[in-house]
Amino acid sequence: MEAKSWYPYDFQQALQNSINETDVDWFLNRPDRAPCFLYGASMLPTVLKHHVGLGQSHNIHSTMTQATLFGYQLYEFTESNIPAIIKSPSPKSTVEGLLVFNLDATQRRDLYEIEAGLMHLTPVQVQILQKTQSNTHNFRMVDAGTFTWTSRNCIGLSLVPASVWSVDGFLESPLYRHISSSQHRCDLAEPQLPARDFSYYPADTKQQGDVDLMVRQYGSVHSIEADEPEWF
Template identity: 45%
Template sequence: MEMKLWYPNDLRLAVSNTFSEREVDDLLQMPGCAPRFVYGVLMLPTVLKYYIEMDQNVEIERYMTQATLFGYKLYQFAEESSPVIARSSDPEAAVEGMLIFGLDEVQRNSIYDLEGGLMDLVSVDVEICQKESRHLRSMRTIDAVGTFAWKGSKEGLIEIGSTAWSIDNYLSSQFYDHIARSQNGTWPEAQYQSQSQSSSGESLRARGGSSTATGGRESGSSNNSRSRFQSSLERILEEMQLNEE
C-alpha cells in the first residue's frame, strides 16, 4: 500500500509494521487467535475496531502487517463499492492487504457477520515481510489464514485492475468521518457505542477458544452481532441525513 502523509496515524503504523521471525512465531502460537487477511475497509484500524466492537484505545495496528495473497484478483460491484476477491486461474495474480493477528473468536465472528453471505470464509496462504536484523528483510509464507472470497459467478463484477484497493475515497468520505468520530468520542452516539463493546477490556495476548480458520461461524459468539452492527450503521446514516438537511 502506498502511504500518504494525510493517512491516519494508526493506518500508517499498521502499514509500516514489520515483525521479527520470533514475533511472528509468538503471534501464531497465541491460542484461539487464527490470523485473518483483509483487503477492504477493515485494513483501517479504526474501522476494524468499530466493526468488531473493540475499544479504540487498544492498539490493534501493532498486530497488523502488510501481506500479499497470490492466485486471487480484486473486483467491485460498482465503481465506488467495497472490494471483493475471487480466485484467478493466473497463479501470478495477487491481492495486497493486511494480515491481522490476535483476534479472538468473538471478534473473528464479528467479521464473519460483516463479510458472510455472498462470500465464503476460506483458508489461504499469504506472504509477509519479516525483519531479520536492522537492515535485512525476508519474505515468509503464513498458511491457514482465514479470508473471505466471492463464492458466486464473477459475471457482473468489475475487475479493479490493481493488486490493491485504493482507500483514498473511503478515507475522505463522510461515512469514515462518522466512524472515526464515534470511535474517538466526538460523536454523540459514541457513549452508547462504547457501552456495547464486548471485548473492550481484554488483552490481545490473553485469548481462548477455537483457532479455526475456516468452516464458517465459530462457536461461542453472540447471535445478535448482526443486529448490533445494523443498528450502529443505521445511527450513522441517520446522523448523516440530519447533517445534510
C-alpha cells in the same frame, strides 16, 4: 501500499509495521488465534476496531502488517465499490492487503458476520515481510483466513486493474467519518477504562512468567459456534 502522509496515523503505522519473526511465531502458536487477511475497508485499523468491538485507544495496528495473496484477483461491486477477491487462473495474480494477528474467536466471528452476506471464509496463504533477529528482513508464507467470492455468478462485479483496493475514496466518505467519530465518542464516554495494549507481545508474557495471564487480563477465548465456519 504507500503510507501517504494524510492517512490516519494508525493506518500509516500498520502499513509501515514489520513484525519480528519471534513475535510472528508466538502469534501463530497461540491457540484459536488464526490470522486474517484483509483487503477492503477493514484494512483501516479504526474500521477494524469498530467491526470487532474495540475502542479507539487499542493499538491493534501493532499486530497488523502488509501481506500479499497470490493466485487471486481483485474486483469491485459496480454499484458500491465494495471489493471482492476471486480465485485467478494465473498463480502470478496478486492481491495486496494487511494481515492482522491475534484476533480471538469472538472478534473473528464479528468479522465473519459482517462479510458473510457476500463472501465465504476461505483458507489461504499470504506472504509477509518479517524482521529477523539480526535486524534484516525476509519473506514468510503464513496460513490465514480471508473472505472470497466463490459464486460462478459475477454479474455486477468489475475487475480492478490493480492489486490493491484504494482506501482513499472511503477515507473521504461520510461513512468513515461516522465510524471515526463513533470510535472517539466511545472512548470519551468511558474515561475510566485505561488504554490496553493489544499487541500481547511475547516479552510482556515472559515478564509475567505466565501465558495464561494474557487470557485473564484481556478476557477468555470464546469458541465459535458449531453452525459457523471454523477458522484455520
